Amino acid sequence: MLTVTNLNQYYGGSHILRDVSFELPHGKVTALLGRNGVGKTTLLRTLMGLVPARSGKVAYDDQDLTHARPYERARAGIGYVPQGREIFPRLSVEENLEMGLATRPNGAKLPERIFGMFPVLKQMLHRRGGDLSGGQQQQLAIARALAMQPKVLVLDEPTEGIQPSIIKDIERAIRSLAATGEMSILVVEQYYDFARSLADQYLVMERGEIIARGRGADMETDGVKGLLAV
DSSP: OOOEEEEEEEETTEEEEEEEEEETTTOOOOEEOOOSSSHHHHHHHHHHHHOOEEEEEEEETTTTOTOOOOHHHHHHTTEEEEEEEETTSSSSSHHHHHTTTSSSSOOOOOOOOHHHHHHHHHHTTBBGGSSOOOHHHHHHHHHHHTOOOOSEEEEEEETTTTTHHHHOOOOHHHHHHHHHOSSSSEESOOOOOHHHHHOOOEEEEETTTTEEEGGGTTTTTHHHHTTTTO
C-alpha cells in the first residue's frame, strides 16, 4: 500500500499542497479529481520525487520514500505516466517500450500483455514515437510504464486531448489491470465519467487540499460532479 501523510509543497511563497494524506490500497483504483490549478500534477511530481516534499511522508509497504530519488521510486515499483505523455519522439515504439525495462533484470522481455491491451503498438513497433497520433502516444506511455511491471501505477490526465475511441481502449486497459489485483492504480482526472467508471475510491482536491473522499460507487450520491463545476 502506498501511503501519503501530511504532504506539504510550496512554489516560492505559495503553499501548493496542504497536509495531503491518503492511501492507495493494493489492487484498487483510486481516482483523484479536481479542477485545473488545484495541485494535482504538483502532488504527482512530489510523489515521484521530481520535486522535493517540504514536509510530510511518502511510504510504500513501510519503505520510506519521502527523500528517495525518482529512479529509486521506480525501482521500488512505482510506474508513472506523466501529463503530456513525454515519450521519446525520435526513438521507435519498441525502443520507447524498452526504456520501461530499465528497472528489470538484464535480459527481461517486454510483457506480452501490453500488446494484448494495445495491439496497435505491435503493428507500429518500428515506427518513430513522434509519428504516432496523440492517442497512440498515450497508449505507448502507459505501455512503457507497464513494461516495468509496477506495483503502483500513477496516471496523470490519461484522457487529455484523446479521441473518444482511444479513451475507451484506455478505460478497458485500466479495468483489466485492476481486475488482476496486482497493483494499486492512481488516476488523476478531470473527466468525471471516466473516473467514475473506474474508481474503487475517489479523492477530490481543492486549493491543495483533499476536500472529499469516499467509495467510487458513491460518487453520484456524494455530489462529486458538483464539486468539479467551475
